[in-house]
Amino acid sequence: xxxxxxxxxxxxxxxxxxxxxxxxxxxxxxxxxxxxxxxxxxxxxxxxxxxxxxxxxxxxxxxxxxxxxxxxxxxxxxxxxxxxxxxxxxxxxxxxxxxxxxxxxxxxxxxxxxxxxxxxxxxxxxxxxxxxxxxxxxxxxxxxxxxxxxxxxxxxxxxxxxxxxxxxxxxxxxxxxxxxxxxxxxxxxxxxxxxxxxxxxxxxxxxxxxxxxxxxxxxxxxxxxxxxxxxxxxxxxxxxxxxxxxxxxxxxxxxx
Amino acid sequence: xxxxxxxxxxxxxxxxxxxxxxxxxxxxxxxxxxxxxxxxxxxxxxxxxxxxxxxxxxxxxxxxxxxxxxxxxxxxxxxxxxxxxxxxxxxxxxxxxxxxxxxxxxxxxxxxxxxxxxxxxxxxxxxxxxxxxxxxxxxxxxxxxxxxxxxxxxxxxxxxxxxxxxxxxxxxxxxxxxxxxxxxxxxxxxxxxxxxxxxxxxxxxxxxxxxxxxxxxxxxxxxxxxxxxxxxxxxxxxxxxxxxxxxxxxxxxxxxxxxxxxxxxxxxxxxxxxxxxxxxxxxxxxxxxxxxxxxxxxxxxxxxxxxxxxxxxxxxxxxxxxxxxxxxxxxxxxxxxxxxxxxxxxxxxxxxxxxxxxxxxxxxxxxxxxxxxxxxxxxxxxxxxxxxxxxxxxxxxxxxxxxxxxxxxxxxxxx
Ligand SMILES: Nc1ncnc2c1ncn2[C@@H]1O[C@H](COP(=O)(O)OP(=O)(O)OP(=O)(O)O)[C@@H](O)[C@H]1O
Ligand SMILES: [Mg+2]
Numbered sequence: 001x002x003x004x005x006x007x008x009x010x011x012x013x014x015x016x017x018x019x020x021x022x023x024x025x026x027x028x029x030x031x032x033x034x035x036x037x038x039x040x041x042x043x044x045x046x047x048x049x050x051x052x053x054x055x056x057x058x059x060x061x062x063x064x065x066x067x068x069x070x071x072x073x074x075x076x077x078x079x080x081x082x083x084x085x086x087x088x089x090x091x092x093x094x095x096x097x098x099x100x101x102x103x104x105x106x107x108x109x110x111x112x113x114x115x116x117x118x119x120x121x122x123x124x125x126x127x128x129x130x131x132x133x134x135x136x137x138x139x140x141x142x143x144x145x146x147x148x149x150x151x152x153x154x155x156x157x158x159x160x161x162x163x164x165x166x167x168x169x170x171x172x173x174x175x176x177x178x179x180x181x182x183x184x185x186x187x188x189x190x191x192x193x194x195x196x197x198x199x200x201x202x203x204x205x206x207x208x209x210x211x212x213x214x215x216x217x218x219x220x221x222x223x224x225x226x227x228x229x230x231x232x233x234x235x236x237x238x239x240x241x242x243x244x245x246x247x248x249x250x251x252x253x254x255x256x
Numbered sequence: 257x258x259x260x261x262x263x264x265x266x267x268x269x270x271x272x273x274x275x276x277x278x279x280x281x282x283x284x285x286x287x288x289x290x291x292x293x294x295x296x297x298x299x300x301x302x303x304x305x306x307x308x309x310x311x312x313x314x315x316x317x318x319x320x321x322x323x324x325x326x327x328x329x330x331x332x333x334x335x336x337x338x339x340x341x342x343x344x345x346x347x348x349x350x351x352x353x354x355x356x357x358x359x360x361x362x363x364x365x366x367x368x369x370x371x372x373x374x375x376x377x378x379x380x381x382x383x384x385x386x387x388x389x390x391x392x393x394x395x396x397x398x399x400x401x402x403x404x405x406x407x408x409x410x411x412x413x414x415x416x417x418x419x420x421x422x423x424x425x426x427x428x429x430x431x432x433x434x435x436x437x438x439x440x441x442x443x444x445x446x447x448x449x450x451x452x453x454x455x456x457x458x459x460x461x462x463x464x465x466x467x468x469x470x471x472x473x474x475x476x477x478x479x480x481x482x483x484x485x486x487x488x489x490x491x492x493x494x495x496x497x498x499x500x501x502x503x504x505x506x507x508x509x510x511x512x513x514x515x516x517x518x519x520x521x522x523x524x525x526x527x528x529x530x531x532x533x534x535x536x537x538x539x540x541x542x543x544x545x546x547x548x549x550x551x552x553x554x555x556x557x558x559x560x561x562x563x564x565x566x567x568x569x570x571x572x573x574x575x576x577x578x579x580x581x582x583x584x585x586x587x588x589x590x591x592x593x594x595x596x597x598x599x600x601x602x603x604x605x606x607x608x609x610x611x612x613x614x615x616x617x618x619x620x621x622x623x624x625x626x627x628x629x630x631x632x633x634x635x636x637x638x639x640x641x642x643x644x645x646x647x648x649x650x651x652x653x654x655x656x657x658x659x660x661x662x663x664x665x666x667x668x669x670x671x
Contacts (some may be wrong), residue, residue: 053551074553089551093544093612094537102541103552105534112532115468135471141665 002065003028004194005050005081005163010059012042012049019045023059023220025213027163027194032185034205034226035198036238037215043198044086046215047167051083052076064162077104080162084169086198088152092141097121099140100155124158125150128184145172153181157188164188165196170204182208202231216241221248272477292657293605293621296650297628304632311635315500317492318513322434324627325515326351326578327594331601331619332526333570336563338602339530339543341611342391342398344567346383347598349409351575352590354379356416358576359423359585362430369429373576380572381565383409388564392557406595414587422586425579433518434581437511440497446517447493455482515577519620522573526566526616539563543612574598593644600651601626608658625650 003026012020019042027033037043048054050061052070061068063079070076076083090099097114100121106113121136128150140148149172156164166185170178186208189195199205205212206226213223214237221241229246236243283291304311330347337344344350354376361372387405391398417423425431438446458478465472493512501509530536541549542559550556571590578594579585603609604625605618629650633643 051551072553073551077553083551085551089545089548091541091544091548091612093540098537098540102537102549103554105537107534110533112534112537115465115470118470119468137471 001028003062004064005196006060006062006065007046007050008060008062010046010049010061011057012045012054013057019218020049021219023215023218024223025220026223027196028211029162029194030189030192031210032189032195032197032208033211033213033223034209035196035213035215036200036202036205036234038238041215041238042218043215044167047083047085047165047196047198050076050081050165051085074103077159080160081165082156082159082161082163083165084149084152084156084167086167086171088148090140090148090152090155093139095139096125096136096143096151099151100124100158102155104159120158121154124154128154128157128180146174146177149173150177153184157184161193163194163196165198167198168200169197170199170201178204202234205234206231214238214241214247216248219248222246271474272480275473275477290606290615290618290621292654293618293625296604297621297625300625300628300632304628304635308632308635311632313500314495314498315509316631316635318437318496318500320624320627320631321513321516321519322581323631324623325434325519326574326581327597327601327626328519328574328620328623329522329577330571330574330594330598331605331623332522332616333567333574334598334602335526335607335614335616335619336530336539337398337567338599338607338609339539339611339614340560340563341543341609342560342563343402343599343609344387344398344564345402345595346387346405346409347402347567347571347574348590348595349406349413350380350383350568350590351571351578351594352413352585352588353383353409353416353575354572355575355579355585355589356413356423358430358579359425360416362425362427363423369427372427372430376576377569377572380569380575383571384565384568385561387568388561391564392560410587410591413589413591417585417587420587422584424584426583430576430580431583432580433514434577435583437496437509437513438517440511443493443497443512446512447489450520451482451486451489454485458482518577522570523616523620530616535559535562540612593647596651597626597630597647598623600647600654603658604650604654606658608662609655610658610662622654 005025005027007023007025010020010023010025011018023042023046025035025046035043035046045054049056050070052072052075055071061070068075068079070079091102094102097118101117106117118136125136140151143151149169153166153169156166170181173181182204185195185197189210197205197209209226211223212226212229212234214221214234216237219241221237224246233243233246237247241248283289301311310316330351334344334347357379358372358376361367361375362369383405387398387401390396390401414420455478458473458481462472462475462478496512496516497510499508499510501507530539538549538554538559541552541554542556546556549559575590578589582589601622602614602619603622605615605620605622607614607618607622626647629647630643633646
């Protein structure tokens with residue numbers, strides 16, 4: 001099976017600091033791939049490279065088996081990649097509907113088609129079994145942290161995308177809402193999407209992930225089937241980059 | 257509050273009462289909107305009317321519009337730049353440069369008025385492109401770019417008017433803009449079209465939303481809005497249609513000043529652009545969170561440059577109005593207090609200096625406040641020195657309200 005998204009040999013530096021070294025990563029349709037790693041391992045950077053926010057220095061970016069060049073967020077969206085960023089990237093001075101359709105507004109000729117956008121936003125929020133907001137015309141600035149996170153997720157699943165990447169989507173959520181998001185993640189994958197989930201919570205990761213990719217200091221330590229590893233092996237990969245046969249050999253970046 | 261989004265949308269149908277409650281809640285939360293400007297305008301008018309009965313005459317009312325028009329129009333353009341959290345300090349002298357271009361075209365070269373107007377506005381567009389490109393592409397702070405332009409344009413005006421001479425404008429069309437009035441019947445016709453059009457638009461929108469099962473404004477609220485507009489506008493038209501000439505037999509002076517429909521058309525045009533088009537939406541987005549806008553695929557640089565182009569071309573229109581009113585252009589056109597009054601108008605009206613919040617209507621409301629202060633203090637016989645100091649204080653007050661409401665919004669978790 002060809003992966004929907006495949007990265008090979010990705011290098012990324014910020015000035016003199018190299019943050020990603022020769023990173024390989026794949027995501028398959030119908031599967032949840034968990035991307036794990038310590039703080040500063042480079043997870044968000046990798047995601048932003050996928051999303052066209054940062055240009056990659058070198059390496060191959062393949063989408064559905066074909067090499068592509070993603071130079072801007074628009075390119076990524078056109079391929080069908082949606083990302084919920086760690087910092088959410090919402091505009092506080094716009095309302096929920098306006099944020100969900102930002103940059104991809106529906107129009108009737110020159111004029112914004114507010115009504116159809118509002119309707120669709122309403123439906124999407126309902127399908128996330130999000131209990132209705134007081135008003136979806138509320139400014140995002142008036143929402144709680146968890147509500148904002150929910151809006152950011154709703155924004156990503158609004159589009160008929162092929163890949164959905166969620167960067168720590170449950171960080172600000174309560175127990176019930178976290179369970180709901182994990183359920184959504186599973187549902188998206190079951191609907192045939194490739195889902196990438198970044199999380200520091202091993203219970204969440206093992207609850208939904210089919211594959212686990214562990215980054216260690218900007219190198220891909222291992223990408224394995226979740227069923228083939230244990231909790232403690234993943235923790236070892238995260239903290240030291242290797243675990244028995246798995247992981248980096250002497251920090252050389254060679255994975256197996 | 258946890259992440260659950262509370263369900264109470266179906267709890268009550270929207271009514272005047274619920275709309276008023278929502279509004280009060282927003283005001284208490286720090287979003288004062290146009291409230292300070294409207295309140296200030298009322299207080300100022302009452303005070304001046306009591307102290308100087310001449311303030312309330314039809315002739316003075318008409319003067320207010322022609323006096324405030326140029327600053328208001330420049331402020332409309334500034335709203336776009338302020339929405340991005342940027343500033344354009346050169347807008348005043350940009351209007352001077354464009355007015356000088358107009359004067360040179362008409363008087364020195366002798367081309368028809370429409371060529372002059374087109375060249376003046378084209379000059380504004382070019383200025384905007386240059387300023388916007390320097391800010392967006394090179395990343396020089398707009399404060400510095402436009403401060404430099406402020407100085408340079410001051411020199412440019414001098415060059416255009418030949419180091420200080422005064423170019424007079426005699427073209428009847430240009431002179432008419434700020435010095436003539438609509439026939440009274442036409443004033444009433446415009447009033448009827450405006451009120452009916454506003455009412456029809458509101459009703460159509462509510463019907464369309466209700467048909468889709470979305471929350472729509474109740475009929476009573478729409479009636480209230482349209483009624484208020486009809487009463488205010490009707491009164492203004494009636495008042496302006498009274499005979500203002502001291503000697504009506506020799507020369508009759510009545511009707512709505514031509515600048516009024518010009519301001520209204522610009523107000524409607526730019527409000528439409530900001531509220532109903534994707535471009536307007538993107539302006540707010542860039543002002544609210546430029547990085548989020550970029551990640552949403554919005555061309556942030558393009559938006560920034562466009563905002564400066566709109567600002568400078570509106571400054572050009574303001575320059576044309578100023579030239580028309582003075583029937584001449586000199587090195588001071590667009591200079592002195594014009595820029596500060598324009599920035600003041602936008603901020604007094606409720607546009608935030610921090611970006612992301614503001615409307616074109618703010619410029620009109622704030623422009624009215626500035627014009628009333630200038631006009632009323634003039635009637636009271638205060639010298640220019642006092643006018644400057646009072647206007648300065650009002651600007652500071654408005655900026656203070658802006659900063660405080662922002663703090664308040666932060667405290668109540670609204671930002
Ligand atoms: N724009 C940037 N400029 C310079 N260095 C950066 C930039 N963004 C990230 N870095 C560096 O790259 C490294 C990886 O950061 P990244 O945000 O990708 O980590 P992460 O794995 O997402 O961590 P966390 O779990 O804390 O979110 C860090 O050392 C960080 O300092
Ligand atoms: Mg991160």
